[in-house]
Amino acid sequence: MYFEAQKLSVGYSGKVLIRDISFSVERGKILSLIGPNGAGKSTILKTISRHLEKIAGAVTIEKDSIFRLSNKELAKKLSVMLTERIEPELMTCGQVVAMGRYPYTNNFGTLTAQDKALVSEALRMVRAQELADRPFSNISDGQRQRIMLARAICQQPAILILDEPTSYLDIRHKIELLDIMRKLASEKNVAIILSLHEIDLAAKISDHIICVKGDRIENCGAPEEVFTGDFIRSLYDIESGSFNTLLGSVELVAPQGEPDVFVLAGDGKGIPFYRQLQKNKQAFSTGIIFENDVDYQVASALSKSVVSAESFNPVSESKLKEAKALIDKARYFIDAGAKIGAYNKFNRELLEYARERGKTILQSPEKLFT
Amino acid sequence: MSKSKIIRYQLVFIALLFLIALALVLNVNTGSVSMSPVRIFKIIFMRFEEGSVDSNIIWRIRLPRSLMAAVLGGALSVSGFLLQTFFRNPIAGPFVLGISSGAKMCVAFATIFILGSYGGMSAYPLVFFAFIGSLIVTGFVLMFSQKTKNMSMLLVIGIMIGYICSAVTDFFITFAKDNHIASLTSWSMGSFSGASWPALGIVTVVVLVALFCSVLISKPMDAYQLGEGYAQSMGINIKLFRWMLIILSSLLSATVTAFAGPISFVGIAVPHVSKMLMKTSRSLVIIPASFLCGAAFCIFCDLIARTAFAPTELAIGTVTALFGAPVVISLMIRQRRKKH
Structure with missing residues (x-):
């Protein structure tokens, strides 16, 4: 393994915040740290980049302890992008990026032709060539992040x-920033370690994920190993609402109470209605949805009364009964407008049933709330 | 570095050198005894009329004084630039940080309790006490810089130390005789009068050494602009670097305060002017530019101090503040406007 942390304990002024941290990254791979605010992701990153003194354990690059390297040696192997905002005076973006050449230039910081070529290559990589001569103080946050990334790239690190x-x-x-990072990992063979708040993006960009919570690493592994079931919910202590690990989407709190509305859904048509009902805190029931329907993912997060059917199989009589029972309990029936074809004829039956029972049939939920 | 930039640097440097030359000529030329420039030229470069009254005025009074103003003005500006880099704050300067107050405290102590009446700048004991005072304050600032990483907080601590020194000074003054108070007041307003060749020699050596060392750390100074975290990640030994910065800047400002008393606003205003002129903050350019700019500024201010209300001489601090403060204000406002 190229970069390794073994039994590392980190914290401030001798007080341990997180203990027994062990992980490793190969060159060309991306490792993400996720976890709630204040869990200590930054503390870990600051310790492995030597901005903060470690309390115990080891961190190695190619088996050499980073704590034994000189500042300059480390700077040639490892570069960082920090959260602190910088306010350099009268510097152009190009000059900020060129600062990345610091460990390589002479005592007066003179840039050689090779240095200049590397600066423009880094700018090209983050797609910011046109910013080179603009003053750093005049650009947007998104541009700043790209410039700071270019600076880090310019340092020619093996670990970022x-x-x-x-x-x-x-x-x-x-999206652009993460795309650049993927490119950096594969093209420049850089090992990348980053902390992320967007767990949906973490799943998509990372080769490896570490979940930090409390005073330890709660879980680690490939994204598909970490993002299972209710794990994210428990990692972030989500008590209301939910996170769908499959879709990477957030659902808010499900409406409480007896469902007074039945949504005839399917084919993804139900989702806008579910959301509308959720916003108005109106409990609803819905059906009959195949379990491979995208409606099913959202419906099960927002309602307890979902009639679903096993995918790729005919719908049984009992499911139909179940749905009818829910329609009986509701006053309103919303037809979300899913197409009715050869394999979901039961929907037509449900619509007719609602009509027979004298339910108010709506094409949109607006009327409910006016 | 592009070609246009290099041309700009060259032009500004040439202009500054020209300004200094002009200021020196004017300064040596003007005074209660007037002489023609040709005569002055002959006296200086051809040792004309050696031993005459005119020659003595030039050689013993005007020339060392002008040169002293140049070297000290330059030193003060570079000191200000170093402190602004250290604190990453545009208002940091030797005067703001209480370094001058520390010097004044020790000078007050010396005048009132040890030396008795003080009668001129060539009094080396006073130079010594002023220097010690500056270093005491620097020592405290350094000590606190180990405890806090927050630069604004450290700046506030520096200002507070300055207040304490002022309070102690006032305490000393309570027990002082009137003539002591008078001489202390005249010291604390600053002046280049009474400069001598030996003093100029000492000052020049100290300032040149400090200047040379500052140029040597110009590379980390540039990187430090990106903040401590980034600077460290690029391979800079932050602790050592910060020590170097504060020791060099205090050495410079302590030297100035010791030989000419507290001179305000040069340290703040001149580095800003230099950056505006050069349109860069590269230390390698700004350190020499600040030095030249400060030299020119102080010779002109000294000229004004000497001539505006002749034969009464103004305190140098009065003139520098009068011209320096508006410059600072207008620069700040212009900078802000550009940003938004």
């Missing part, structure tokens, strides 16, 4: 450590 690189960024810039 980034503390919440995506905070303050809008979704487009988040």
Whole structure:
């Protein structure tokens, strides 16, 4: 393993915050730290980048302890992107990026032709060539993050450590930044360690995930091993609402009470209705949805009364009965507009049943709330 | 570095050197005894009329004084630039940090309790006490810099130490005789009068050494602009670097305060002007630029101090503040406007 932490204990002024941290990263791989605010992700990152003194344990690059390297030696192997905002005076973005050449330049910081080439390559990599001559103080947050990443790239590290690189960024810039990192890992063979708040993105970008909570590493492994079932819910102590690990989406608190509305759904058509009902705190029942329908993912997060059927199988008579019972209890019946084809004829039956029973049939839920 | 930038640097340096030359000529030329420039030229470069009254005025009074103003002004500006880098704060300067107050405290102590009446700048014991006073304050600032990493907090601590020194000074003054108070007041307003060749020699050696060392740490000074975290990650030994910065800047400002008393606003205003002129904050450029700029500024201020209300001489601090403070204000406002 290229970069390893073994039985590392980290904290401030001798007080242990997190103990027994062990992990490793190969070059070309991405490791993400996730966990609630204040769990100590930054503390770990600061310790392994030597900004903070370790309390116990070892951190090694190619089996050499990083604590024995000189400042300059370490700077040539490891570069960082920090959360602190910088305010350099009268510096252009190009000059900020060129600072990454610090460990390689002479005593007066003179840039050689090779240094300049590396600066423009780094700028190209983060797609910010056009910013080179702009003053650093005049650019947006998204651009700042890219420039700081270019600075770190320019340092030609084998390991790149980034503390919440995506905070303050809008979704487009988040995607771009993470895309650049993937490229960096594969093209430049850099080992990347970063902390992330966006667990959905963490699952998509990382080769390996570490979950930090309390005074220890709660869980670690490949994203598909970590993101299972209710784990995220317990990691972040989510008491209301839920996180769908499959879709990487957040659902808010399910409406409470007896369902007064039945939504005839399927084919993803139900989701906008579920959301509308949730916003108005109106409990609802829904059916009959195949379990491979995207409606099913959202419905089961927002309602306890979901009639679902096993995928790729005919729907049994008992499911139909179950749905009818729910329609009986509801005053309103919403037809979400799913197509009715050869394999979901039961929906037509339910619609007719609702009509027979004199339920108010709506095409949209708005009427309910006006 | 692009070509246009290098041309800009060269032009500004040439302009500054020219300004200094002009200021020196004017300064040597003006005074209660007027002489023609040709005569002055002959006296200085051809040792014309050696031993005459005019020659003595030039050689013993005007020339060392002007050169002293130049070297000390330059030193003060560089000291300000180093402190602003250290604190990453545009208002940091030797005066703000209480270094001058520390010097004044020790000078007050010496005048009132040890030396008796003080009669001129060539009094080396006073230079010694002022220097010790500056170093005491620096020592405290350094000590606290180990405890806190927050630069604004450290700046506030420096200002508070300055207040304590002022309070102690006032306490001393309570027990002072009137003539002591008078001489202390005249000291604390600062002046380049009474500069001598030996003093100029000492000052020049100290300032040149400090200047040379500052140029040597210009590379980490640039990196330090990105903040401590990044600076460290690029391989800088932060502790050592911060010690170097504060020791060099205090050495410079202590030297100035010791030989010319507290001179305000040069340390704050001049580095800003230099950055504006050069349109960069690269230390390798700004250190020499600040030095030249400060030298020119102080010779001109001394000229004004000497001539504005002749034969009464103004305190140098009066002039520098009068010109320095508006410069600082206008620069700050311009900078803000550019940002938004």
